[in-house]
Amino acid sequence: MASMDPHEGFAVGSYSKPLYPGLEDDSIVAVSSGDVKPRILIMGLRRSGKSSIQKVVFHKMSPNETLFLESTAKISKDDVSNNSFINFQIWDIPGQIDLFEPTYDLGMILSGTGALIFVVDAQDDYMEALTCLHRIVSKAYSVNPHIRFEIFIHKVDGLSDDHKIETQRDISQRANEELHESGLNDLHLSFYLTSIYDHSIFEAFSKVVQKLIPQLSTLENLLSIFVQNSGVEKTFLFDITSKIYVATDGSPVDMQSYELCCEMIDVMMDMTCIYGDESESTSEQDSTCIIRLNNSSILYLREITRFLVLVCILRDEAFTKRGIINYNILCLQNAIHSVFDVRRTAKLNGQLPIEGPSSLKQLSTSAHA
Amino acid sequence: MLNPADLTKMLNQANSGGIHTTLLVNSQGALVAFSGHGDSAVRIKATISSNIWLAYENSRHNAISDDGMHCFLASCEFGIIGVQKAGSSGVLLCMFADKTVGLGILRAKINTMATFLNGPLANIIAP
Numbered sequence: 001m002a003s004m005d006p007h008e009g010f011a012v013g014s015y016s017k018p019l020y021p022g023l024e025d026d027s028i029v030a031v032s033s034g035d036v037k038p039r040i041l042i043m044g045l046r047r048s049g050k051s052s053i054q055k056v057v058f059h060k061m062s063p064n065e066t067l068f069l070e071s072t073a074k075i076s077k078d079d080v081s082n083n084s085f086i087n088f089q090i091w092d093i094p095g096q097i098d099l100f101e102p103t104y105d106l107g108m109i110l111s112g113t114g115a116l117i118f119v120v121d122a123q124d125d126y127m128e129a130l131t132c133l134h135r136i137v138s139k140a141y142s143v144n145p146h147i148r149f150e151i152f153i154h155k156v157d158g159l160s161d162d163h164k165i166e167t168q169r170d171i172s173q174r175a176n177e178e179l180h181e182s183g184l185n186d187l188h189l190s191f192y193l194t195s196i197y198d199h200s201i202f203e204a205f206s207k208v209v210q211k212l213i214p215q216l217s218t219l220e221n222l223l224s225i226f227v228q229n230s231g232v233e234k235t236f237l238f239d240i241t242s243k244i245y246v247a248t249d250g251s252p253v254d255m256q257s258y259e260l261c262c263e264m265i266d267v268m269m270d271m272t273c274i275y276g277d278e279s280e281s282t283s284e285q286d287s288t289c290i291i292r293l294n295n296s297s298i299l300y301l302r303e304i305t306r307f308l309v310l311v312c313i314l315r316d317e318a319f320t321k322r323g324i325i326n327y328n329i330l331c332l333q334n335a336i337h338s339v340f341d342v343r344r345t346a347k348l349n350g351q352l353p354i355e356g357p358s359s360l361k362q363l364s365t366s367a368h369a
Numbered sequence: 370m371l372n373p374a375d376l377t378k379m380l381n382q383a384n385s386g387g388i389h390t391t392l393l394v395n396s397q398g399a400l401v402a403f404s405g406h407g408d409s410a411v412r413i414k415a416t417i418s419s420n421i422w423l424a425y426e427n428s429r430h431n432a433i434s435d436d437g438m439h440c441f442l443a444s445c446e447f448g449i450i451g452v453q454k455a456g457s458s459g460v461l462l463c464m465f466a467d468k469t470v471g472l473g474i475l476r477a478k479i480n481t482m483a484t485f486l487n488g489p490l491a492n493i494i495a496p
Contacts, residue, residue, distance in 0.1 A: 323398020323416035330413065 037079070038212060039089045039112050043136060044119030045129050046071060046095035049154045049196070053119065054078060054092050056196045057205050058242055063196040085239045085246060085307035086209055088114070100139060110144040114212040117150045122167050122193075123158055130171065134178045141187050149189050150208050151175065157195035164193055199259045206244045215339050219247035222335050227251070230328045231318035233297070236261050236311045237304070237336075240269070246308065261311040264291055264299050292316075302329050304336055373402065376489075380404035383482050387470035391482070394419045396459035405465070418452050418463045440479065442472050451479040456490025 042050045052066035058080050075097065078090040091109075093099065099106060118136065120129045137149055153171055156164050172191045179187055192204035210216050223235050227249040234257055236245045243262050268289045287303040296316040304310050310329060319325070380391040381404040390405030394415040403411055426438055440453040448468050455462040462483050466475050 320397050323394075323400075323412070324420060327413050327416045 037087055037089045037112075038114035039091055039109075040208065040212075041091045041093055041109075041113055041116045042119065043093045043099075043116060044095060044152075044154075045121065045132060048095065048119045048121040048124075048129070050092055050094075050119050051076075052196055053152070053154070053194070053201055053205075054090055057201060057244070058090065066196060080242070085305070086242065086244065088209070088212065099136070106139075106143055110140055110147065113140075113144065113147050115148045115150055115208050116140055117152055117208060119152045119154045120171060121155055122153045122164075123155045126167075126171060130174055130178070133175060134182075137179070137187065137189070138182055138184055141184060145186075148208075148211055149187065150204075151189055151191045152194045152201075152204060153191060154194050156193045156200075157197045168193055199255065199262055202243055202262065203253070203255065203258060205242075206246075209244055210247065213246060215343070216247055218339050219336065220250060222332055222339070223247055223249040226328055226332045230312075230314075230325045231321065232312045232314045232325070234313045238265060238309050238311055239307055240265065240309055241307070257313055260299060260313070264289065264301060264311060265309065267291075268301060300325070302326075302333075304333050308336070376402045377404050379485075380482075383464060383478050386474070387467040388464055388475065388478065389467065390414070390463075390465040392463050393455065393486075394461050394463060396423065396461070401460060414465065415463065418450065419461055422452050422461055440476065442476060444468075444472070449475060451475045453479045453483045455483040455486040457487075458490065460490055462486060 042054060044050050049066075051069050051072050052061075052063075055061035055066060055069065056063055058078065072092055072094040074094065076092045078092065080086055080088060080090060099109070116136070118133050120126050120133070133151070140147055140149075151171070153168055156167070159167065168191055172189070175189055179185075179189070190207075192200070192207070194201045194204045213219075219237060223237065226232070227235055234251060234254070235249050236258070237247045238245050238261065243265055245258070245261075268287070272287075287301070287309070289299075289301040291299040293299065298314050298316060298319050300312045300314060300319070302310045302312075310332070312325075314325075376393075380393070380402060383391045384404060384406070390403070390411065392403040392405070392411060392415055393401040395401055396419060398416040398419040400412055400415040403415075405411065421443070422438070422441065425441060429438055438454070440451065442452075443450045449466050449470060449472060451464045451466075453462050454460075462479060464475060464479050464482075
């Protein structure tokens with residue numbers, strides 16, 4: 001990358017590879033055929049920070065304001081699908097409610113659930129939380145074994161780095177041991193260290209949401225091809241309203257670059273709120289934002305759909321080829337539209353087309369040096 | 370100084386007899402000036418033309434003589450393209466025409482236009 005010939009790294013994208021690895025997956029049928037939106041349940045003990053997470057991620061509440069949130073008394077359902085790409089329902093289940101009472105229709109609740117997030121307060125004694133976790137997870141697994149279990153070790157902002165790792169190791173060991181003892185070896189728990197005072201909660205939520213998107217592998221594939229052909233270092237596909245990243249290319253995610261991109265979206269949204277034309281904001285599909293940093297890298301943001309933006313991080317030198325990058329983004333945009341069109345047509349016809357849309361094949365035009 | 374309005378008018382003079390788009394593009398693939406009708410994909414055309422030019426320019430030592438590329442004409446599925454260097458700063462003049470237009474007339478037009486533009490475009494300093 002460092003010794004890149006100025007012309008060699010650029011090629012007009014060719015998307016002739018097989019692009020639909022996700023289509024063999026049964027889950028896409030499950031997602032597209034049902035009218036009910038997949039649910040994400042947030043559970044945990046009282047005052048562990050469930051409502052705060054939900055408010056900060058999906059309602060743009062400032063982390064400091066969450067101190068004044070009252071305890072949630074009943075299950076609150078939050079539909080985030082109307083102004084966001086993420087087509088899910090978030091259910092916030094208060095700690096004092098026991099879902100396993102016969103008054104709740106557990107089968108109904110859990111059958112449409114894609115992921116169960118269990119929040120553990122890391123600053124508190126977590127033994128009680130672990131007992132509760134075990135009970136919920138084993139019960140939920142017996143009702144619906146397809147649920148993904150995500151454990152947020154929350155409020156880690158007060159802990160030192162060593163302490164964080166130690167806590168995570170301890171919690172994961174104890175939780176897995178308990179599951180092992182009760183014979184649930186197939187059940188997999190994922191652990192995340194989170195805090196609402198930095199971007200870790202957004203990152204953790206991103207990963208949870210990504211697992212529920214059936215087209216993820218296709219999107220990642222597309223972004224990787226884009227990165228290779230455009231001389232871009234890193235690229236993210238963001239959901240604008242929640243700042244969750246829906247997909248990224250194959251290279252590892254650096255927390256700092258993710259934070260930079262989040263801040264950039266904030267800047268752009270603020271500018272749009274102040275100076276944007278309100279009447280046009282729903283139809284506009286061509287927003288662009290460029291920020292040059294003094295370490296000679298550039299943040300480049302392009303709108304892909306009404307809900308999704310593409311944020312690229314690239315070197316100054318690579319940006320001299322802006323025309324090519326724009327063209328490649330256009331190809332990427334068409335490809336992403338096609339990916340989601342497959343799902344839409346599948347919904348209409350009640351089945352999935354076997355072949356990808358032919359428009360992708362037209363993209364194989366090459367002007368490679 | 371270049372007057373953008375005059376530049377566009379100038380480019381528009383070539384748009385006759387089957388030639389429908391005339392544009393100036395810099396070596397980075399960015400559109401400098403444009404005249405044509407009913408075309409939305411002009412930025413993409415500019416980028417691709419510039420990229421093809423650069424591709425030949427980079428490999429000309431192997432294939433063509435060393436005194437540089439003068440002009441290239443390409444006959445595509447839905448029309449023909451002519452690209453020629455204008456001025457000393459690496460700005461390219463591109464013309465897009467219907468399939469019915471002869472390559473000779475396209476070449477003559479692009480040559481005339483490029484010769485004319487050499488003067489005013491000499492003011493632009495290469496980046």
